[in-house]
Amino acid sequence: MSLLFRPLFEKESSTYTYLLADVDTKEAIIIDAVDNTQQRDIDLIEELGLDLRYIVETHIHADHITSSCPLKQRFRNAQIVFGAANLITCADILIKDGENLNFGSYQMIAMTTPGHTNGCMSYIVDDKVFTGDALLIRSCGRCDFQDGSAEKLFDSIQKIFTLANETLVYPAHDYVGRTVSSIGEEKQFNEMIGDSVDKDEFMRRVNAMDLSLPAKIHVAVPANQVCGTKIMADRT
Ligand SMILES: [Fe+2]
Numbered sequence: 027m028s029l030l031f032r033p034l035f036e037k038e039s040s041t042y043t044y045l046l047a048d049v050d051t052k053e054a055i056i057i058d059a060v061d062n063t064q065q066r067d068i069d070l071i072e073e074l075g076l077d078l079r080y081i082v083e084t085h086i087h088a089d090h091i092t093s094s095c096p097l098k099q100r101f102r103n104a105q106i107v108f109g110a111a112n113l114i115t116c117a118d119i120l121i122k123d124g125e126n127l128n129f130g131s132y133q134m135i136a137m138t139t140p141g142h143t144n145g146c147m148s149y150i151v152d153d154k155v156f157t158g159d160a161l162l163i164r165s166c167g168r169c170d171f172q173d174g175s176a177e178k179l180f181d182s183i184q185k186i187f188t189l190a191n192e193t194l195v196y197p198a199h200d201y202v203g204r205t206v207s208s209i210g211e212e213k214q215f216n217e218m219i220g221d222s223v224d225k226d227e228f229m230r231r232v233n234a235m236d237l238s239l240p241a242k243i244h245v246a247v248p249a250n251q252v253c254g255t256k257i258m259a260d261r262t
Contacts, residue, residue: 027131029152030074033196033205034067036060039090039242040199043067046151047076048130055080055129056097057149057156058198061254064093068100078104079129080119084158084198085146086112086250088172089240094253106253109138112145116253121147139186141179142167148186154194155209161186162197163207166218169232171239172247176232180225187213 030047043063047054054076059067071078078101081094086108094106095116105118107127112120121127123138135150139160146167149156159167160182169176191210214220219228240246249255 029132030054030076031154032070034063034070036063036090038062039087039240040201041087041090042196042198042200042205044156044196045070045076046129046132046134047074048132051130052077053129054078055082055127055134055151057082058084058087058158059093059097061091061093061096064096067093068097071101077101080105080107080127080134082107082134082149083109083250084148084156084160085109085143086114086172086247087198088243088247089199090242091246091249092254095255098253109136109145109147111138111140114251114253116251116255137185139179139182141169141175141177141182142172144173144175144178146182148182150189150193153192154196155186155189156196156198157186158198161195161212161216163195163200163204163212164215164217164220166216166232168235168237170235170237171243176229177225179232180219180228183219 028049032045034043043059044057081097081104107119108117110120110122121136126133126135137148139146139148142159189209193209195207
């Protein structure tokens with residue numbers, strides 16, 4: 027039994043897409059795939075002969091458009107997975123906290139981690155956790171749109187921190203080129219919540235983030251609420 031793991035990067039929005047598969051059965055999942063890089067991802071999945079089963083989103087993104095729907099059209103066995111708190115109809119599976127999905131001998135376990143958006147999920151596979159925009163390397167997601175809540179995000183990150191210190195942390199973004207961290211490392215060094223920052227101080231820090239809105243937010247959020255079908259219509 028062995029796990030194929032391919033981190034992939036989309037440079038315009040600094041998004042990580044993760045492809046995972048059971049090497050023996052070829053059953054695969056992809057997490058947070060992006061429209062700009064959909065052909066690259068399709069080519070890789072086909073080249074490796076993978077059987078894509080789940081197209082997984084950590085949340086409804088505001089900064090890029092997903093390729094969920096185009097991927098599903100290409101890989102007919104695949105189902106689109108979102109957290110159950112997302113009010114969208116394009117998902118095949120609305121997954122709840124603690125539920126899991128199998129690919130080959132591997133399991134992907136869902137964990138609700140709201141705060142950056144109300145529908146944010148993290149997913150655990152083997153010794154890895156995919157934290158979306160809840161926990162970033164040395165940072166965390168913003169909470170100023172899409173029903174964000176710094177208070178909820180604090181509780182969600184504490185929940186993520188109950189994982190073993192050795193668990194590897196793979197976020198949805200990194201803007202300075204880091205690729206992986208660990209729970210133990212983030213508990214110690216995370217600049218928003220590390221070193222036992224309390225909830226009030228965390229909320230103060232999150233609410234003091236001074237960020238402009240993502241350039242694509244007014245296009246990306248509606249497109250992602252229909253799993254990226256809008257962009258396909260626009261291109262025809
Ligand atoms: Fe996000």
